Amino acid sequence: MPELPDVETFRRYFESTSLGRTIERVDVLDRRMLDDISPRKLQLALAKKKFTDSVRCGKYLLANVSNDGSLTLHFGMTGYLAYLTDGQEPPRHTRVLIQFTNGDRLAFVNQRIFGRVGLVEDADRLRELKSLGPDALASNLDLDAFRKIVAGRIGKIKAILMNQKLIAGIGNIYSDEILFQAGVHPETRARDLDEAALKHLFRSMKQVLEEVIECQADSRKIPESFLLSHRSRDGRCPKDGKKLSRAKILGRTAYFCPEHQFKK
Ligand SMILES: [Zn+2]
Missing domain, CATH: 1.10.8.50 (Helicase, Ruva Protein; domain 3)
Incomplete structure (x- = not known):
């Protein structure tokens, strides 16, 4: 099950592949992955926007969107991200697919369905919603x-x-x-x-x-x-x-x- 070091590794991968790209649309292939949000709302929140940066909150990855809220990813038992170029096929068990205007895609892969994709205003709101303690590597956790x-x-x-x-x-x-x-x-x-x-x-x-x-x-x-x-x-x-x-x-x-x- 992905823990903090795994999620941090996904975060770095996400930043190295997906920052600054304009999102064309989001394909939700399995609605069970969505955390209290409809595919339409997710689409509206992300289309035409860019990922500007990202943060980690424990086992959550927050992908910040054009300074206007964050996409939250929780990887559950077996999740990971795959950035696809040149028409590469999404891996098996891809549940959500983000299509960029340059033709590349970011796949959220989750074999079992314990992962979650959602939207929040910011990291503080996520911590509040999920009652999270401080991230184990946060500097304020001295x-x-x-x-x-x-x-x-x-x-x-x-x-x-x-x-x-x-x-x-x-x-x-x-x-x-x-x-x-x-x-x-x-x-x-x-x-x-x-x-x-x-x-x-x-x-x-x-x-x-x-x-x-x-x-x-x-x-x-x-x-x-x-x-x-x-x-x-x-x-x-x-x-x-x-x-x-x-x-x-x-x-x-x-x-x-x-x-x-x-x-x-
Ligand atoms: Zn020993």
């Missing part, structure tokens, strides 16, 4: 803000990191990675983390996300020292060689190392 969000909570730290209403952008894979790098057991209660552990966790959150973005969220480029490439039933910890353990948290499978990830 150590003090992180401590205020996390410290004292009774919940398990992995569940807190994955709660989009507290911090936006982190899902199952990268919450595991952050906890792994910080040496914190995923079932630790947040209120049991001391100041040193909170600091370590905060630094690890920023570092892991930034490093994965550097790798374009491509699992083949992510370092061997990351948990990510060892997540399997027989996987071993790349730090100490111990067999990885698993636990169910919020219905998702967490991987962790029983040797170096401690419950505080």
Whole structure:
């Protein structure tokens, strides 16, 4: 499922391909993808306009339209973008197709239908509508803000990191990675983390996300020292060689190392 580093990679791809192009029309191939908006309204909002820039809010990509609102894209379980030139055929499972006046097209591809396409006034409105916490890489999410969000909570730290209403952008894979790098057991209660552990966790959150973005969220480029490439039933910890353990948290499978990830 696309998480913050994946969405940031899509955002950069979007900017490098689609900014400044005039939109001719929008073809909605599957209305189930639309988030509380009709195809006609989407068409009216985008036709003859240009994408001017984009921002990320957690797992959402906002494509700003001629300083007049934003197209919102949420990728669900398996979504991605494909920019098509020279009459290239859209990939299978393309759900929304944006046609530019130069003949190129931008395909929003979503195999399962968990992704969403919508319109909002701006990023603040999206955060309000979806009750999103600050983006995990936002500069205003500093150590003090992180401590205020996390410290004292009774919940398990992995569940807190994955709660989009507290911090936006982190899902199952990268919450595991952050906890792994910080040496914190995923079932630790947040209120049991001391100041040193909170600091370590905060630094690890920023570092892991930034490093994965550097790798374009491509699992083949992510370092061997990351948990990510060892997540399997027989996987071993790349730090100490111990067999990885698993636990169910919020219905998702967490991987962790029983040797170096401690419950505080
Ligand atoms: Zn280990």
